[in-house]
Amino acid sequence: MIRFDRVSKRYPNGRDALREISLQVEPGEFVFLTGRSGAGKSSILKLIGLLERPTRGTVTVNGQDTASLPARAIPAYRRRLGMVFQDHQLLMDRPVYDNVALPLVVADAPFRDIDKRVRAALDQVGLLEQVRALPSELSVGEQQRVGIARAVVGKPVVLIADEPTGNLDRGLALDVMRLFRRFQEVGVTVVVATHDLSLVEEFGQRSIHIDDGKVSA
Amino acid sequence: MISPATWTTRHLQALVAALGRLLRRPLGALLTTLVIAVALALPAGLWLLVQNARSATGDLATAVQVSAFLKVGTSVERAQVIATAVRGQPDIATVTLITAEQGLKEFRERSSFGKALEALESNPLPHTLVIQPTTVQRDAAALERLRGTLAGFPEVEIVQADAEWAQRLAALFAVLRTLFLASAVLFGLGVLAVIGNTTRIEIAARLPEIAVTKLVGGSDAFIRRPFLYSGLFHGLLGGLLALGLLAALLASLEAPVARLVSLYGGQFRLAGLAGEEMLALVLAGALLGLVGAWVGAARQIARVTPQP
Numbered sequence: 001m002i003r004f005d006r007v008s009k010r011y012p013n014g015r016d017a018l019r020e021i022s023l024q025v026e027p028g029e030f031v032f033l034t035g036r037s038g039a040g041k042s043s044i045l046k047l048i049g050l051l052e053r054p055t056r057g058t059v060t061v062n063g064q065d066t067a068s069l070p071a072r073a074i075p076a077y078r079r080r081l082g083m084v085f086q087d088h089q090l091l092m093d094r095p096v097y098d099n100v101a102l103p104l105v106v107a108d109a110p111f112r113d114i115d116k117r118v119r120a121a122l123d124q125v126g127l128l129e130q131v132r133a134l135p136s137e138l139s140v141g142e143q144q145r146v147g148i149a150r151a152v153v154g155k156p157v158v159l160i161a162d163e164p165t166g167n168l169d170r171g172l173a174l175d176v177m178r179l180f181r182r183f184q185e186v187g188v189t190v191v192v193a194t195h196d197l198s199l200v201e202e203f204g205q206r207s208i209h210i211d212d213g214k215v216s217a
Numbered sequence: 218m219i220s221p222a223t224w225t226t227r228h229l230q231a232l233v234a235a236l237g238r239l240l241r242r243p244l245g246a247l248l249t250t251l252v253i254a255v256a257l258a259l260p261a262g263l264w265l266l267v268q269n270a271r272s273a274t275g276d277l278a279t280a281v282q283v284s285a286f287l288k289v290g291t292s293v294e295r296a297q298v299i300a301t302a303v304r305g306q307p308d309i310a311t312v313t314l315i316t317a318e319q320g321l322k323e324f325r326e327r328s329s330f331g332k333a334l335e336a337l338e339s340n341p342l343p344h345t346l347v348i349q350p351t352t353v354q355r356d357a358a359a360l361e362r363l364r365g366t367l368a369g370f371p372e373v374e375i376v377q378a379d380a381e382w383a384q385r386l387a388a389l390f391a392v393l394r395t396l397f398l399a400s401a402v403l404f405g406l407g408v409l410a411v412i413g414n415t416t417r418i419e420i421a422a423r424l425p426e427i428a429v430t431k432l433v434g435g436s437d438a439f440i441r442r443p444f445l446y447s448g449l450f451h452g453l454l455g456g457l458l459a460l461g462l463l464a465a466l467l468a469s470l471e472a473p474v475a476r477l478v479s480l481y482g483g484q485f486r487l488a489g490l491a492g493e494e495m496l497a498l499v500l501a502g503a504l505l506g507l508v509g510a511w512v513g514a515a516r517q518i519a520r521v522t523p524q525p
Contacts, residue, residue: 075434110222111223
């Protein structure tokens with residue numbers, strides 16, 4: 001479960017990204033965060049991923065108050081999350097296999113497990129034939145799917161995605177969303193930030209609309 | 218819990234990756250290694266200078282000896298009693314009694330005055346006590362105390378402790394030793410700075426990769442690992458290269474030193490580092506490399522914040 005309790009976030013430049021926001025996402029739920037650019041959707045995801053800390057309020061993820069986590073515990077916390085970004089955040093000089101294996105390697109997973117799980121994740125996103133390719137040799141949509149494979153290879157309990165379809169055409173965007181729904185069906189909590197309302201309508205999942213750092217009705 | 222096999226494999230991977238990066242930019246690696254080698258070779262060369270100078274001067278620096286000449290006419294028995302009493306003093310290594318007869322015999326054998334000595338009616342030489350103090354008794358104040366003790370025996374006529382030149386030589390070696398230690402510390406700091414800076418540059422070039430690794434849960438320790446191996450390699454290779462530089466220096470000095478020694482009719486030969494000293498130099502290089510990399514990497518990696 002993800003719970004925000006009167007959470008505010010002010011950045012060092014003085015901008016208030018979130019203003020006393022409260023929301024809750026149940027375990028295994030698929031939720032869209034919608035709103036225009038700069039509304040505060042990405043800040044919510046950053047707080048979940050502990051890429052930022054709240055200025056005020058409490059963020060609880062899987063029963064863990066993130067404010068109480070010391071810096072040394074953050075890597076282990078992040079390994080239980082899957083994160084997907086609009087710009088993929090791939091290592092461009094490493095093959096697809098290495099990119100997808102990275103979360104398992106940093107978790108010191110045994111080699112046999114890594115190979116099995118990387119191939120399974122790539123199979124899920126339809127890129128098993130591209131294990132040796134460099135990301136630069138792939139299309140934008142394929143790169144996004146590598147990012148998704150990397151996000152789910154560690155079997156996370158929560159998957160967060162920030163505008164994962166921003167650079168994709170309609171068909172690829174739908175493919176990506178179907179992938180997310182498949183993960184949700186096996187129990188993963190999925191939170192997707194998007195400004196594409198047509199996707200939200202098409203998938204019919206609960207959506208939380210964010211406007212100027214607040215949840216709007 | 219990570220298994221030993223996985224742990225070993227992860228470290229081997231980091232090690233191979235560090236070695237690979239080193240080989241991908243051979244000129245940069247060579248220059249860094251050369252700076253480290255020179256910084257290690259300089260204090261090691263000074264150490265060799267001290268060791269060889271000590272070897273060339275034998276044990277002179279510590280050869281402090283006190284002679285007590287007894288009054289002529291003192292009996293051998295009394296001289297033995299005095300020798301025993303001096304042996305009982307603190308910090309005395311050895312006391313040797315050379316009787317007047319032994320002294321005359323030795324003088325006769327070693328000098329060319331044999332026939333002249335036979336003309337003497339009586340032995341003019343006194344009994345002599347040759348006293349070797351322990352190392353703690355070799356400073357000027359301790360020798361003065363010893364001289365006072367010996368002079369307290371009424372049978373002792375003269376006490377001779379002419380150790381000034383030996384003490385000067387010992388002081389010179391002490392200065393050189395201090396110079397060696399100071400240069401070792403300074404050049405060691407230099408090695409730390411070089412490797413620390415090299416590591417910082419490497420990290421700066423790989424910031425995006427580090428940020429992504431943190432994003433997927435990579436700990437600082439995991440990210441630091443290849444940089445530590447890189448520092449270790451630089452230090453290790455620097456140590457080995459320093460050995461090579463010292464060997465070349467010794468080889469170039471061998472002929473001129475041999476010529477100098479032959480002019481003085483001596484037997485001295487330049488000595489290189491002993492096996493354990495070589496090992497210490499290489500290990501010092503490796504350790505400095507590791508610590509330098511740690512210093513350069515720790516804070517910089519901790520400061521990297523993943524930014525999606």
